[in-house]
Amino acid sequence: MQQQRAKTNLNPISSPHKEDLELDRSLTGYDYELPQELIAQNPVVPRDHSKLLVVNAQDTGIKVEPRHCIFRSLPEQLKSGDLLVMNNTKVYPARLYGRKSTGAEIEVLLLEERQHNCWLALVKPGKRFTRGAKIIFEAKANSSSSPSSLTATVLETDEATGGRLLQFNLPEGMSLVQMLDVFGEVPLPPYITASDAQGAQYQTVYAKVPGAVAAPTAGLHFTPELLQRLGDHGIHQAFVTLHVGVGTFRPVEVEDVKTHKMHEEWISVPSSTVEQIRATQASGGRIVAVGTTVARALEGAAAKGELQPFSGKTDLFIYPGYQWRVVDGLITNFHLPRSSLLMLVSALIGRQRLLNIYQQAISSQYRFYSFGDAMLILPEARTLNSEQ
Known part of the structure; x- marks a missing residue:
């Protein structure tokens, strides 16, 4: 096709x-x-x-x-x-929780990969989250994977979605998709607030x-x-x-x-x-x-x-x-x-x-x-x- x-x-x-x-x-x-x-x-x-x-x-x-x-x-x-x-x-486990270099907590919902390890994502809170800002993600508890942390940098704002283009920094030969089970969670919709x-x-x-x-x-x-x-x-x-x-x-x-x-x-x-x-x-x-x-x-x-x-x-x-x-x-x-x-x-x-x-x-x-x-x-x- x-x-x-x-x-x-x-x-x-x-x-x-x-x-x-x-x-x-x-x-x-x-x-x-x-x-x-x-x-x-x-x-x-x-x-x-x-x-x-x-x-x-x-x-x-x-x-x-x-x-x-x-x-x-x-x-x-x-x-x-x-x-x-x-x-x-x-x-896929598209919801990630990270923090800015200031320590402020950030929630990221990955939407689609635009280029290798460069993802369009919704970021909350998104205000003042401008080009060059960095997010640090830690591996989930009880994980022995390597690397144990990831860093993403904001490249630009996507006008169509209000999201951000995030470039994830990973060792050569690795992709974010491979690491999502370690760093991400399956995203439930926002109206599901008390689920088991x-x-x-x-x-x-x-x-x-x-x-x-x-x-x-x-x-x-x-x-x-x-x-x-x-x-x-x-x-x-x-x-x-x-x-x-x-x-x-x-x-x-x-x-x-x-x-x-x-x-x-x-x-x-x-x-x-x-x-x-x-x-x-x-x-x-x-x-x-x-x-x-x-x-x-x-x-x-x-x-x-x-x-x-x-x-x-x-x-x-x-x-x-x-x-x-x-x-x-x-x-x-x-x-x-x-x-x-x-x-x-x-x-x-x-x-x-x-x-x-x-x-x-x-x-x-x-x-x-x-x-x-x-x-x-x-x-x-x-x-x-x-x-x-």
Whole structure:
């Protein structure tokens, strides 16, 4: 596959309701209130015992309530011949804690390696952290690795992310990636403040390709046993890679969402997955994306009109009015207000309808965000032409 760059490809459609259309494009239209106690701090054990809210008809969330299930019932919710597409990215220990030469504590979240041992990172606190500043990192306790400390120097500020380019000083022939298990930690999202979760619980059981700073959380509900049962039911599996970065979790900060610029994220849609998708479609099966990252990867690879093998970066931003090219159904967690993820799911079933479903989930005490419960949007539940 050639390295390419997938660009945003939106085809807005007309809406019969001007007020709804305006809210679809307005940040305010994606607000909702969530009780603090519904923000999940720990994952359910076993993973597949989380709740599953099933959106299974076009009037779900409008005239009827969603169906309430357990995630392990997923094989019974899908059909033989369907294809689940999953994101096999792996979260690396991207959070580092260091100190300045003055002794002040610094927190660093690595985003991506730009050159050898030169990383784009978010730095907290970042104010006055200017070019030439140095950070010292110590190896974690009980580590006998060499070196026992690292130094990074700020090269410049990255205007697009507000982050810093950090040059890590390592002995010749060594890379920071090799040292992350010694110096870094798997980064949990900031709204998880009181968790007993182990690092492995913030990885999917099929995580394979290191490079993400956050987990593709819809996949956290799967167990090896559930994957086997899905296969026994004739529900096949394929994989893509999207290295979750700042583009996924960066908040939308402009009221007119059309002007929001997504940060690029690296994706790989291999030819084997494209072939599986085409074969599934030809035999009448449905394509169900496991997570918004998979939806974005597949649609990004089809940005020119037809799904093709793709390796490169995408800045695709999906919100209501988007014309879907590949994805039929979606498994997803419950997302933050005003987030691009909420907008992507709204593009599948309609913004107001999604907010109605969220209110029903809140009333039923569903757990929200990364360690929370899941929602299955079946193909028959999609709003015709993505209209509300």
